[in-house]
Amino acid sequence: MTAIGAAARPAIGQRRRFMAPSSLADGAVAFAATFVCNAAFWLAVWALGPILFGWHSVALVSGSMSPLFGVGDVVVAEPYDGSALAPRTVIVFHTPGSDRLTTHRIVSVNSDGSYRTRGDANAVDDSTPVPASAIVAVGRLRVPFMGLPVTWWQTGNYPPLAATILILVLAVFFRGGWPRDDGPRPATSRPGGLSRLARIGVVLAVIAVVATHFSAAAFAATTPNGANAWGAGTIFPGARSSTAHTISDASNGGTAVNASDPLSYSGDTRTKTTGNWAAAYSSTRYFELGYEAPLAAGQAVSGASFLFDWAAATAGTTVCFYFEVRKASTSTVLATYGSSSSPVACNGTTTLQATSTPIPIVTTTDIANDLAIRVYAWHSGAKAIVIDRATITGSTAYQSFVLYEKSSTDRSTGTATTTPWSLSTAEGTAYASAANWTTAYNSARYLSFTFGAYVPTGAAVTDVTLTHTWKGSTAGKNFCYFIQVYNGATLLGAHGSSSSPYHCDSTAAWVTDTISLPEAASVANANAVTIKLYGWNAASGKSSHDLLGLAVTYSLP
Amino acid sequence: MSTDLAKVTWRGRNIPGRLLRASAPVASFLVVGALVVGASRAAFSATATDASNSWSSGTVVLANDSSGSAMFTVTGMKPGSSNVKCISVTYSGSLVPASVVLYGTVAGTGLSTYLTTTIEIGTGGSFSNCTGFTPTSTIYNALTLANFGTSYTNFATGLATWSPSTTPDSRTFRFTTTLPSGTGNAAQGLNATATFTWEAQNQ
Numbered sequence: 001m002t003a004i005g006a007a008a009r010p011a012i013g014q015r016r017r018f019m020a021p022s023s024l025a026d027g028a029v030a031f032a033a034t035f036v037c038n039a040a041f042w043l044a045v046w047a048l049g050p051i052l053f054g055w056h057s058v059a060l061v062s063g064s065m066s067p068l069f070g071v072g073d074v075v076v077a078e079p080y081d082g083s084a085l086a087p088r089t090v091i092v093f094h095t096p097g098s099d100r101l102t103t104h105r106i107v108s109v110n111s112d113g114s115y116r117t118r119g120d121a122n123a124v125d126d127s128t129p130v131p132a133s134a135i136v137a138v139g140r141l142r143v144p145f146m147g148l149p150v151t152w153w154q155t156g157n158y159p160p161l162a163a164t165i166l167i168l169v170l171a172v173f174f175r176g177g178w179p180r181d182d183g184p185r186p187a188t189s190r191p192g193g194l195s196r197l198a199r200i201g202v203v204l205a206v207i208a209v210v211a212t213h214f215s216a217a218a219f220a221a222t223t224p225n226g227a228n229a230w231g232a233g234t235i236f237p238g239a240r241s242s243t244a245h246t247i248s249d250a251s252n253g254g255t256a257v258n259a260s261d262p263l264s265y266s267g268d269t270r271t272k273t274t275g276n277w278a279a280a281y282s283s284t285r286y287f288e289l290g291y292e293a294p295l296a297a298g299q300a301v302s303g304a305s306f307l308f309d310w311a312a313a314t315a316g317t318t319v320c321f322y323f324e325v326r327k328a329s330t331s332t333v334l335a336t337y338g339s340s341s342s343p344v345a346c347n348g349t350t351t352l353q354a355t356s357t358p359i360p361i362v363t364t365t366d367i368a369n370d371l372a373i374r375v376y377a378w379h380s381g382a383k384a385i386v387i388d389r390a391t392i393t394g395s396t397a398y399q400s401f402v403l404y405e406k407s408s409t410d411r412s413t414g415t416a417t418t419t420p421w422s423l424s425t426a427e428g429t430a431y432a433s434a435a436n437w438t439t440a441y442n443s444a445r446y447l448s449f450t451f452g453a454y455v456p457t458g459a460a461v462t463d464v465t466l467t468h469t470w471k472g473s474t475a476g477k478n479f480c481y482f483i484q485v486y487n488g489a490t491l492l493g494a495h496g497s498s499s500s501p502y503h504c505d506s507t508a509a510w511v512t513d514t515i516s517l518p519e520a521a522s523v524a525n526a527n528a529v530t531i532k533l534y535g536w537n538a539a540s541g542k543s544s545h546d547l548l549g550l551a552v553t554y555s556l557p
Numbered sequence: 558m559s560t561d562l563a564k565v566t567w568r569g570r571n572i573p574g575r576l577l578r579a580s581a582p583v584a585s586f587l588v589v590g591a592l593v594v595g596a597s598r599a600a601f602s603a604t605a606t607d608a609s610n611s612w613s614s615g616t617v618v619l620a621n622d623s624s625g626s627a628m629f630t631v632t633g634m635k636p637g638s639s640n641v642k643c644i645s646v647t648y649s650g651s652l653v654p655a656s657v658v659l660y661g662t663v664a665g666t667g668l669s670t671y672l673t674t675t676i677e678i679g680t681g682g683s684f685s686n687c688t689g690f691t692p693t694s695t696i697y698n699a700l701t702l703a704n705f706g707t708s709y710t711n712f713a714t715g716l717a718t719w720s721p722s723t724t725p726d727s728r729t730f731r732f733t734t735t736l737p738s739g740t741g742n743a744a745q746g747l748n749a750t751a752t753f754t755w756e757a758q759n760q
Contacts, residue, residue: 023571023574024571024573024574024577025574026571026574027571027573027574027575027576027577027578028574028577030574030577030578030581031577031578031580031581031584032581033581034578034581034582034585035581035584035585035588036585037585038581038582038585038586038589039585039588039589041585042585042586042589042590043589043593046589046590046593062652062759095713124756126711126712127660127710127711127712127713127715127754127756128711128712128713128714129711141593142593143593144592144593220617220712220756220757220758221617221618221619221650221756221757222619222754222755222756222757223619223620223621223646223754223755224752224753224754224755225621225623225627225628225644225752225753225754226627226752226753227627227630227750227752228627228628228629228630228750228751228752228753229627229629229630229631229665229748229749229750229751230629230631230634230640230665230668230669230672230702230734230748230749230750231631231632231633231634231668231747231748231749232633232634232635232668232671232736232740232744232745232746232747232748233633233634233635233745233746234745234746235745236635236636236740236742236744236745237635237636296742297742298741298742298743298745298746299745366742555633555635557632557633
């Protein structure tokens with residue numbers, strides 16, 4: 001039996017205000033129409049009803065929760081009471097940083113109590129953690145379809161929207177069965193229930209309500225670029241300078257004489273004798289050493305020690321000392337080792353005694369590069385003491401080092417006498433050749449200067465420069481010189497020659513030469529530079545050398 | 558028999574049809590109830606599924622051309638050192654418009670506080686080299702890498718880059734990291750690591 005056939009059936013009568021099915025087919029049409037009307041109504045009740053109890057209904061506008069949630073589903077959610085939520089819970093939350101609502105599932109709980117969430121369909125967790133304060137509601141019910149009309153409307157997808165409206169209209173129209181041409185259309189309330197129009201009105205109202213409560217899109221995808229790494233060089237490029245403390249003087253043409261710094265080396269018979277001390281400790285009687293700054297800054301230092309080799313100058317007496325470590329630039333006391341009542345060491349003989357006292361206060365090269373040691377001593381006979389060595393040793397991660405004096409101040413008598421190391425600074429305290437030079441070059445007459453080793457293994461040495469401040473003995477008479485650069489016995493290069501001296505000057509005033517030594521630009525060579533200076537003097541006089549410094553520019557990768 | 562039953566009438570009314578129509582409200586109530594309850598039970602008890610799910614509602618897809626290689630593996634930086642790298646990011650999702658933001662994580666022993674970082678967005682160039690890169694704007698201008706790591710940690714806080722309105726749509730990002738020439742010795746021996754993440758979300 002077809003619907004067309006049903007339409008041809010005779011009227012039942014006009015006494016009933018709403019029509020009843022007159023056949024099974026009629027009943028089927030009525031069933032379908034009524035079912036659609038009622039289904040829409042009940043969906044609306046499911047979606048809207050909980051709002052009456054303060055719940056939330058949100059329509060999903062993206063498929064990020066698919067396949068279990070589809071676009072157009074309405075999620076009915078219970079207001080969030082602040083309690084702890086378990087993973088798997090679907091929550092409606094304010095998207096951090098915006099006022100959008102997102103419906104996603106909790107993946108895990110962060111240590112700070114916030115939640116890590118993810119759309120079921122997303123490959124990645126949401127990057128933004130969701131704090132409890134951003135959670136609006138906890139999903140409880142999924143009502144399919146109710147959000148679809150609004151989604152269609154918003155996306156301009158009008159055909160299904162029109163189709164849905166048409167179906168609803170037809171459902172209202174055919175609710176009583178196939179229309180007949182012999183009776184009025186029912187328009188009044190059905191006893192005991194909402195009218196069809198009222199039900200459709202409810203549906204439309206729900207659509208309107210839902211339209212204001214969207215749960216935002218949240219498809220997400222990420223693409224990372226990881227494992228980026230930057231490393232700063234261990235030692236930044238810079239020029240570090242030291243001066244020669246080893247002098248071998250062959251200016252007389254005979255056997256070279258050791259003229260090295262008396263305070264720099266142990267057991268070389270070159271010593272420095274102080275003035276006479278008091279018999280008891282006095283805060284105004286001391287021997288202070290300032291040290292050079294040849295190290296690269298910013299490095300950790302371990303195992304720093306103060307090496308002090310000394311003896312009483314007079315037999316039968318006892319000398320004792322303790323010392324302070326000071327910051328040279330400010331003279332601030334950094335640490336004190338020993339005391340007047342508990343000296344670091346005492347020596348009752350005239351035999352040199354070597355002491356090595358750890359100075360753990362020196363923890364960095366910055367401290368080591370600005371270092372002074374003040375030795376307080378007292379002598380039972382109120383006599384002088386002899387000092388053979390007063391150096392600092394230590395290590396960085398890349399090298400061990402020895403710091404030599406820049407100058408010393410002897411205040412053993414209570415009156416200070418400062419003696420710079422002759423080659424350390426261009427201040428007038430100079431090293432004079434031991435003998436007069438001849439008027440012409442003589443290969444047997446030279447001065448030899450050797451520098452310390454301060455360049456760490458593995459460094460990239462980019463420049464080595466020698467600074468030489470000197471003068472001849474007699475105004476009007478030339479002093480000439482040239483140099484050879486050695487690593488030990490290996491000749492690396494020469495600057496000038498006997499026939500073409502590096503520099504001649506007749507003013508007898510200080511002259512400063514800056515000589516680049518590219519041949520020494522390696523760690524091995526820069527750490528073992530010996531300069532052999534061959535001189536000759538038209539006045540047959542001596543020469544003076546006030547500064548002999550070696551600046552090495554390097555970095556450590 | 559069924560034909561007979563279908564034609565049963567009483568007081569001129571078709572009884573089966575009447576019953577059928579009368580059952581509609583109850584049927585719709587039961588069907589909708591079952592639908593909602595059943596759908597809810599399934600939906601709210603699941604765990605987040607993996608990316609192998611297919612869905613018909615659209616995609617958000619984002620990729621870059623680094624093939625898993627880091628842009629920067631720099632050692633021995635010294636004051637004045639500067640490194641420039643490019644990376645191309647392509648949005649190929651079906652959902653447009655979308656928003657692509659950039660954020661990251663920064664770690665290490667402290668070099669990141671010294672590394673001046675500039676990020677430009679533009680076109681041209683690729684991961685292997687920046688030749689042809691034409692900047693359109695600077696999205697992070699000469700601030701430290703550490704600041705990037707603390708400021709831009711996720712999609713909500715990330716740096717806005719661009720909003721693809723067609724698909725696919727690519728942009729190239731040029732990263733410049735510099736250890737300023739005035740950097741002090743305190744930066745010696747330090748290191749820094751970083752992961753840059755682009756995230757796309759449909760709007």
